[in-house]
Amino acid sequence: MTPDELRAQLAARPAGTALFTDFDGTLSPIVADPAQARPYPGAVDALAALVTRFHRVAVLSGRPLAYLDPLLPHAIDIAALYGLEQRVGGVHREHPEAAHWRPVMAELAADAARQLADHPGVTVEPKGLSLTVHFRNAPAAADAVLRWATAAGALRGLHPRGAKASVELHPPVAIDKGTLVTEWSAGADTVAFFGDDLGDIPAFTAVHALRSRPGVQAINVLAVSDETPEEIRGLADAVLDGPAAVTALFRSLADR
Numbered sequence: 001m002t003p004d005e006l007r008a009q010l011a012a013r014p015a016g017t018a019l020f021t022d023f024d025g026t027l028s029p030i031v032a033d034p035a036q037a038r039p040y041p042g043a044v045d046a047l048a049a050l051v052t053r054f055h056r057v058a059v060l061s062g063r064p065l066a067y068l069d070p071l072l073p074h075a076i077d078i079a080a081l082y083g084l085e086q087r088v089g090g091v092h093r094e095h096p097e098a099a100h101w102r103p104v105m106a107e108l109a110a111d112a113a114r115q116l117a118d119h120p121g122v123t124v125e126p127k128g129l130s131l132t133v134h135f136r137n138a139p140a141a142a143d144a145v146l147r148w149a150t151a152a153g154a155l156r157g158l159h160p161r162g163a164k165a166s167v168e169l170h171p172p173v174a175i176d177k178g179t180l181v182t183e184w185s186a187g188a189d190t191v192a193f194f195g196d197d198l199g200d201i202p203a204f205t206a207v208h209a210l211r212s213r214p215g216v217q218a219i220n221v222l223a224v225s226d227e228t229p230e231e232i233r234g235l236a237d238a239v240l241d242g243p244a245a246v247t248a249l250f251r252s253l254a255d256r
């Protein structure tokens with residue numbers, strides 16, 4: 001569907017519409033230093049304005065809650081670290097199966113720093129309950145990083161997940177953006193998910209599956225960039241040109 005058709009669908013029945021969005025690359029432009037990523041100007045205010053009108057508005061991200069919490073007002077619910085950490089109604093909570101993985105992840109971060117020290121430009125980002133290793137500034141080290149992640153993850157029973165110029169390792173807890181979309185859209189008759197990357201595939205897949213709920217319309221929106229992985233293009237019902245166009249859509253919905 002075109003952006004105008006998408007806007008019309010989302011504006012048709014706001015009280016029955018659940019709107020979920022990824023953060024990096026969807027709400028927030030990709031930047032060289034991930035610690036500097038900020039929401040596109042106007043995006044947060046628009047989302048916050050939609051909270052009172054829509055069935056549910058939530059940000060689903062692989063970032064830790066400590067990063068997202070100060071950037072998003074409490075009205076907007078957050079699933080951080082793919083749901084391992086959540087802020088719902090302003091209250092912080094952690095997945096009950098996640099806590100005992102903290103020491104494992106801390107030891108993993110130390111191992112990454114040791115094993116990847118010979119690759120300048122590779123950055124290890126410990127996230128408490130998960131770990132991301134970035135090779136955006138060291139593309140030649142990609143193979144070495146992926147080899148380390150595969151071996152180190154297998155040794156500890158962790159799950160690797162690919163993302164843009166990075167790899168993430170997660171505890172084997174059965175929660176991801178897909179289970180979150182399914183659970184948090186209960187009672188909605190329209191569900192929209194906005195994403196841009198491989199970590200969003202479970203959500204895109206869950207949105208497709210929601211179409212089997214009677215009377216439910218479910219829409220996948222892809223925020224495209226030069227780096228959009230080929231395998232997710234085919235999952236999109238609508239395509240928007242990055243965080244700027246996503247923000248423009250949210251603002252137009254908020255202004256109605």
Ligand SMILES: [Mg+2]
Nearest residue numbers: 022024025197
């Ligand atoms: Mg993203």
